[in-house]
Amino acid sequence: MPVYDTESAPTPAKVRIGLLGAARISARAVLEPVLLLADRAEVVAVAASSQAKADAFAASHGIAKSYGSYQALLDDPDIDLVYNALPASLHATWSIAAARAGKHVLCEKPFAMNALQAKAMLEAADSRQVLLLEGYHYRFHPLFLQVEALLHSGALGDIHTARSHFSVRIPAFAGSLRHELALGGGALMDLGCYPLHWLRTLFGDSYQIQHAGAICDSPQVDSSFSAKLLFMPATAPAVTAHLGCSMAEHLGTQHLAYLQLEGTHGCLTIDNLVAPQQGYQLQLTAATADSPLQGESRQIPPQTDGRTTYFYQLQHLLDCLQHGATPLTGGSDALTQMQGIDALYQAAGLMPRPGN
Numbered sequence: 001m002p003v004y005d006t007e008s009a010p011t012p013a014k015v016r017i018g019l020l021g022a023a024r025i026s027a028r029a030v031l032e033p034v035l036l037l038a039d040r041a042e043v044v045a046v047a048a049s050s051q052a053k054a055d056a057f058a059a060s061h062g063i064a065k066s067y068g069s070y071q072a073l074l075d076d077p078d079i080d081l082v083y084n085a086l087p088a089s090l091h092a093t094w095s096i097a098a099a100r101a102g103k104h105v106l107c108e109k110p111f112a113m114n115a116l117q118a119k120a121m122l123e124a125a126d127s128r129q130v131l132l133l134e135g136y137h138y139r140f141h142p143l144f145l146q147v148e149a150l151l152h153s154g155a156l157g158d159i160h161t162a163r164s165h166f167s168v169r170i171p172a173f174a175g176s177l178r179h180e181l182a183l184g185g186g187a188l189m190d191l192g193c194y195p196l197h198w199l200r201t202l203f204g205d206s207y208q209i210q211h212a213g214a215i216c217d218s219p220q221v222d223s224s225f226s227a228k229l230l231f232m233p234a235t236a237p238a239v240t241a242h243l244g245c246s247m248a249e250h251l252g253t254q255h256l257a258y259l260q261l262e263g264t265h266g267c268l269t270i271d272n273l274v275a276p277q278q279g280y281q282l283q284l285t286a287a288t289a290d291s292p293l294q295g296e297s298r299q300i301p302p303q304t305d306g307r308t309t310y311f312y313q314l315q316h317l318l319d320c321l322q323h324g325a326t327p328l329t330g331g332s333d334a335l336t337q338m339q340g341i342d343a344l345y346q347a348a349g350l351m352p353r354p355g356n
Helices: 024-035 050-060 070-074 088-100 115-128 140-154 189-205 309-323 331-347
Strands: 015-020 041-047 064-066 081-084 104-107 132-134 159-167 207-218 222-233 241-244 255-263 266-271 279-284 296-300
Touching: 015 024, 015 070, 015 309, 024 041, 024 050, 024 081, 024 309, 041 050, 041 070, 050 064, 050 132, 064 070, 064 115, 070 088, 081 088, 088 104, 088 115, 104 309, 115 132, 132 331, 140 189, 140 255, 140 266, 159 189, 189 222, 189 241, 189 255, 189 331, 207 331, 222 331
Parallel strands: 015 041, 015 081, 041 064, 081 104, 104 132, 159 241
Antiparallel strands: 159 255, 207 222, 222 241, 255 266, 266 279, 279 296
C-alpha cells in the first residue's frame, strides 16, 4: 500500500497545529514540546465537544482560535496538522475526516478500535497524500534508540528471551474510557499496546501467538492481559517474548514499565521505557564470567530540560513534514499494530474492540 511521500510533499516553513479535543494529554504531547520548537511549529486552534470547553482550554493555554465542533476546526484552511486526542472510539472517524480535509494527522494510541478502522484511516490518508502518525512517543527518545543500537551491535549476543510489561493502577468509574468496551477499553488497548510495539519494533512482524490470557472485571474488557509470543527475526534466531499489562486496582501506587532482553552474552533491563524523562534505570549483566559484555548499572535522574519523549516525537514529525524524514510510526506500522492487538484479543477468547 502506498504511503505518504515525504520527499515530494510540500514543506511548510512553520507547521500550524490544531488540537482535536481539550484533553490533558494535549498539553503534555503538543503544547509543552512545541515551546522548544517554536521556530518550526505553533498551536493555532483547539476544538472541543462544546464551545465553552474549547474557549476555556484556549484561554488557559494561550491558543488563538477555539471551535465548538471538531468539523469546524477541520474546515479551517490555516491548519496543516491535527493532533487527535479524542477517545479511541472517535479516532477513526475524525482522523479520516482530517485526512479528507487535507490535514496531516498525529493520532494518539491506540490508533483505532480495530484493524478494519485502521485500514480505512490509512486509505484516507493515502488518498490525500497526507502524513498519518501514531503517537508511540517512546520510539523517538534517545533511550530507545540506544536500546536499538545495543541490540543491533551484537553486544548481548543472540537474544533468546524478551520480557515486556506495563502496568498502572487505573480505577474503574462510570463512563471510564479505559473500562468501557464501546469506548475502546481494556488493559491491552491502553497499556499492553506499548510492550507489543517495543517487541515488534525490535524483532519484526513475523511472530506467532503461543498463548494469551485475560482477566476481565466486566464482559470483554480486560483489566489484566498476558501473552507468550515467538518472534522469528529474518537474520537472527527465534525469540520467546513474554508480554504483560494490568490496570487492576490491587496494584496500588505501583507503576511498572520495563523491558528485559536476555542474550547469549548478557542481559539488558530497562525500567520506565515509556517515560524516561521522569528518570529511568538501565542495567547490563554479563551472562557468564568470560562474557565479552561489560556489566553496567545506571540510575538516570528525571530530566529538567523539557526534552521529553513527546518533544522527540514532535521533532520527528516535523522532520518528516519539513525535511523528508521517513515516518517511524506511520500508518502502515499502525495498521500492523492494530492487527496484532486484534489477534491477541482473539487468542485470549475475547473480541476485538467493536467499531465500523
